[in-house]
Amino acid sequence: MHIQQLKDKPPSFLAALVFLTLVPLYYVSYQYRLTHPYGGHEPARDNVFSSTDFVRDWLSTHVVSPFNPSALATYCNRTEWRPNLVFNLENANGGIGNVRGNTLDFLFFAIEAGASIILPGRATRSQEDISNVWAARAPFDSFFDEEWFMYNMAHSCPQMSIYKPEKHHKMVAPLPGNYLPHSRRIDSDVGNTKQAYLTHLSAWLADNPSFSAENLTLVNLERTLWDIDTRSLPMGFRRNFGQLLRINPTIRRLAGIVVLNLALTFRHNINPTAPIPRQAFYGAHLRTEADAQGAGWLNDAYSNFSAQTDAYIAQALHHKLKTIYVATGNSSDLERFRTKAATHRPPLNITSKFDLLPPNEAAALRELTWDQQALVDYEVLQRCSVFSGIVKSSFSYNVAMTRGQVLEDEGRVVDPWAVMHSEEGVAFDDGVSRILGRDGWHEQRIPRGMWP
Ligand SMILES: *[C@@H]1O[C@H](CO)[C@@H](O)[C@H](O)[C@H]1NC(C)=O
Ligand SMILES: *[C@@H]1O[C@H](CO)[C@@H](O)[C@H](O)[C@H]1NC(C)=O
Ligand SMILES: *[C@@H]1O[C@H](CO)[C@@H](O)[C@H](O)[C@H]1NC(C)=O
Numbered sequence: 001m002h003i004q005q006l007k008d009k010p011p012s013f014l015a016a017l018v019f020l021t022l023v024p025l026y027y028v029s030y031q032y033r034l035t036h037p038y039g040g041h042e043p044a045r046d047n048v049f050s051s052t053d054f055v056r057d058w059l060s061t062h063v064v065s066p067f068n069p070s071a072l073a074t075y076c077n078r079t080e081w082r083p084n085l086v087f088n089l090e091n092a093n094g095g096i097g098n099v100r101g102n103t104l105d106f107l108f109f110a111i112e113a114g115a116s117i118i119l120p121g122r123a124t125r126s127q128e129d130i131s132n133v134w135a136a137r138a139p140f141d142s143f144f145d146e147e148w149f150m151y152n153m154a155h156s157c158p159q160m161s162i163y164k165p166e167k168h169h170k171m172v173a174p175l176p177g178n179y180l181p182h183s184r185r186i187d188s189d190v191g192n193t194k195q196a197y198l199t200h201l202s203a204w205l206a207d208n209p210s211f212s213a214e215n216l217t218l219v220n221l222e223r224t225l226w227d228i229d230t231r232s233l234p235m236g237f238r239r240n241f242g243q244l245l246r247i248n249p250t251i252r253r254l255a256g257i258v259v260l261n262l263a264l265t266f267r268h269n270i271n272p273t274a275p276i277p278r279q280a281f282y283g284a285h286l287r288t289e290a291d292a293q294g295a296g297w298l299n300d301a302y303s304n305f306s307a308q309t310d311a312y313i314a315q316a317l318h319h320k321l322k323t324i325y326v327a328t329g330n331s332s333d334l335e336r337f338r339t340k341a342a343t344h345r346p347p348l349n350i351t352s353k354f355d356l357l358p359p360n361e362a363a364a365l366r367e368l369t370w371d372q373q374a375l376v377d378y379e380v381l382q383r384c385s386v387f388s389g390i391v392k393s394s395f396s397y398n399v400a401m402t403r404g405q406v407l408e409d410e411g412r413v414v415d416p417w418a419v420m421h422s423e424e425g426v427a428f429d430d431g432v433s434r435i436l437g438r439d440g441w442h443e444q445r446i447p448r449g450m451w452p
């Protein structure tokens with residue numbers, strides 16, 4: 001079932017859907033109770049209700065919470081707005097890590113310019129060749145929670161107009177060429193100020209013969225990735241800005257069911273309201289898919305299948321975690337990992353989203369695109385006890401950076417970069433997340449440039 005189609009269904013269909021999704025929950029609880037009758041050491045609660053409560057509580061908890069947009073509201077209030085200027089992002093692309101980065105950078109550049117925006121979509125990957133990330137286009141809500149975004153922008157940044165053109169709407173022609181915003185990485189050059197960016201933008205507009213400040217002007221922004229020094233901004237701004245982008249709730253719901261079934265199957269006592277539950281399960285991003293191989297990532301040190309899986313097993317054991325949730329788009333490598341972990345002494349259990357979804361939910365997930373399926377992993381991994389992924393993956397690094405915000409909120413920050421001096425082939429470790437491998441470009445761009 002496609003997300004876009006869901007929105008057009010009548011309420012009776014949605015009611016039927018809710019009913020149908022409760023049935024597998026009931027079934028799973030029932031099977032579980034057959035093998036684990038009441039009266040054991042499990043707390044006895046009504047099984048149907050405890051399952052739905054779990055999923056509801058898990059879904060109402062976000063890693064960075066509570067969301068507090070006051071710093072964003074202040075920033076927008078201090079901006080000089082130019083409603084005639086409209087920014088459009090034509091070329092956000094890739095998986096969630098990159099699209100999220102492109103979209104947030106774009107939004108930030110629009111806020112500083114005081115521009116309106118067109119609700120950004122993205123380019124989509126070819127299902128036949130996952131290394132082709134330019135195959136077609138998809139709207140904002142194919143990844144993100146549109147209602148949440150629109151609501152919060154309207155409340156915290158009401159000065160910005162957000163357009164969502166339909167096919168039949170006539171749009172003004174964009175100015176020729178894409179505008180590449182002047183970098184805001186003030187950490188790499190003290191000249192990269194807001195003023196320098198605005199001056200650069202004014203000069204680019206003035207250079208254009210068809211530009212007139214009185215008339216509506218559409219500007220296609222060239223995408224950027226991690227091009228703002230997020231740590232040069234007010235702390236509350238950096239902390240909350242990325243939370244404007246939440247995962248589409250229809251997809252995210254599957255992650256709640258995955259975690260419930262993981263808790264039932266492996267008998268972990270997971271608190272669904274804990275952003276990062278302690279001592280429950282290990283989350284590994286096994287990034288060995290064909291596109292990563294094609295890009296040569298697996299030839300780097302500490303990056304091939306055996307290096308990744310050795311490291312994940314060692315770290316899970318180090319943290320005394322016996323269940324490893326594996327996020328991967330490569331089913332054959334998932335089986336290899338499963339075999340490897342089972343022969344390990346002591347044996348470890350490997351599981352994944354398709355193992356943990358009841359058949360109808362798994363079928364719904366299979367209907368989604370490759371990058372949408374990964375959103376379920378993205379959500380589950382953010383909420384695992386200990387996480388690990390690889391340095392060249394923006395997906396991995398984004399999971400780690402968002403989890404790192406929880407430590408900052410709780411005042412538990414350890415220096416996540418100290419590990420580079422004590423261990424080989426590890427770029428980041430803050431105690432709840434570890435990033436394997438080394439890569440100069442990512443290590444320079446991400447720590448300050450990525451929005452948590
Ligand atoms: C915006 O700024 C003005 C002063 O410049 C202030 O009076 C007003 O309360 C601010 N509004 C918000 C929502 O912060
Ligand atoms: C602004 O728009 C008006 C009406 O479409 C047009 O007549 C005028 O030439 C435009 N100005 C510039 C500088 O393009
Ligand atoms: C999975 O990995 C294997 C090698 O480990 C590779 O041959 C295959 O193309 C990959 N499949 C996908 C779908 O990425």
Ligand SMILES: *[C@@H]1O[C@H](CO)[C@@H](O)[C@H](O)[C@H]1NC(C)=O
Pocket residue numbers: 300301302303304305306307
């Ligand atoms: C995998 O990576 C490790 C560590 O970088 C290296 O020692 C090993 O030779 C590699 N294995 C293969 C099959 O390339």
Ligand SMILES: *[C@@H]1O[C@H](CO)[C@@H](O)[C@H](O)[C@H]1NC(C)=O
Pocket residue numbers: 265266342347348349
């Ligand atoms: C976990 O792994 C062990 C060893 O392979 C196996 O005996 C056990 O059945 C697994 N547990 C589950 C719930 O799959």
